[in-house]
Amino acid sequence: MLRIQNLVYHPAATPEPILKSISLELEPRQLGLVIGPSGSGKSTFLEIMSGLAKKTSGNIMWRDQELTPDDLQQLGGLVFQFPERHFCGSTILEELRLGHPELTKERIDQALEDVGLGHVSLSESPRSLSGGQQRRLALAVQLIRQPFLLLLDEPTAGLDWSMRQQLVNVLTKLKTEWSLLIVSHDAGELAAIADRCWTLNHGILESVEPSQLMKTQVPS
Numbered sequence: 660m661l662r663i664q665n666l667v668y669h670p671a672a673t674p675e676p677i678l679k680s681i682s683l684e685l686e687p688r689q690l691g692l693v694i695g696p697s698g699s700g701k702s703t704f705l706e707i708m709s710g711l712a713k714k715t716s717g718n719i720m721w722r723d724q725e726l727t728p729d730d731l732q733q734l735g736g737l738v739f740q741f742p743e744r745h746f747c748g749s750t751i752l753e754e755l756r757l758g759h760p761e762l763t764k765e766r767i768d769q770a771l772e773d774v775g776l777g778h779v780s781l782s783e784s785p786r787s788l789s790g791g792q793q794r795r796l797a798l799a800v801q802l803i804r805q806p807f808l809l810l811l812d813e814p815t816a817g818l819d820w821s822m823r824q825q826l827v828n829v830l831t832k833l834k835t836e837w838s839l840l841i842v843s844h845d846a847g848e849l850a851a852i853a854d855r856c857w858t859l860n861h862g863i864l865e866s867v868e869p870s871q872l873m874k875t876q877v878p879s
Contacts, residue, residue, distance in 0.1 A: 666717035679861075683864065690840075692841050692855070694842075699860050705810050738798060740812040775795060775829050815847060856869045
């Protein structure tokens with residue numbers, strides 16, 4: 660279980676904390692969805708959860724273990740907003756093997772199968788894939804690392820309806836094996852597959868039922 664207690668992030672340069680006493684719990688193999696407008700602290704929250712930024716105070720626990728930023732980097736797999744802009748490999752195989760030259764073909768094939776890309780050629784360029792396929796490839800890159808927690812920043816941003824639906828289907832499948840924590844400005848199709856939901860406004864996190872998010876949208 661992921662447990663966050665009274666998490667505060669208050670950089671010295673800001674008059675008020677960006678994140679104010681955030682607390683949440685997420686069970687294994689659950690999908691948690693945090694919805695908030697631009698500037699609410701969503702991306703900052705994911706940066707802390709992925710170990711890229713250091714909290715000011717509070718506790719982040721996995722099971723009974725207190726997690727440091729180094730622990731969080733090992734525990735979580737972060738998929739940035741528009742991850743396709745960060746692709747470096749000239750082929751899908753190169754993209755998946757970056758930092759993991761020892762990977763077996765079996766493990767690579769499994770990661771692609773998990774995200775619905777089992778049919779693509781490993782010699783194909785990542786940039787030749789459709790937008791939705793590129794998002795799924797970015798997920799496969801993180802699955803290669805075998806994280807305990809998948810962290811996604813606005814995973815459906817910029818995709819058309821059919822591509823969003825394909826991605827939602829993949830996330831539904833992934834939550835049977837992994838815990839997922841997603842932040843977005845728009846609940847969209849994600850609320851329908853979420854187990855836990857919260858709204859984040861001006862750094863304050865509040866729990867909300869997924870059914871409520873399906874009826875109301877937070878403005879961007």
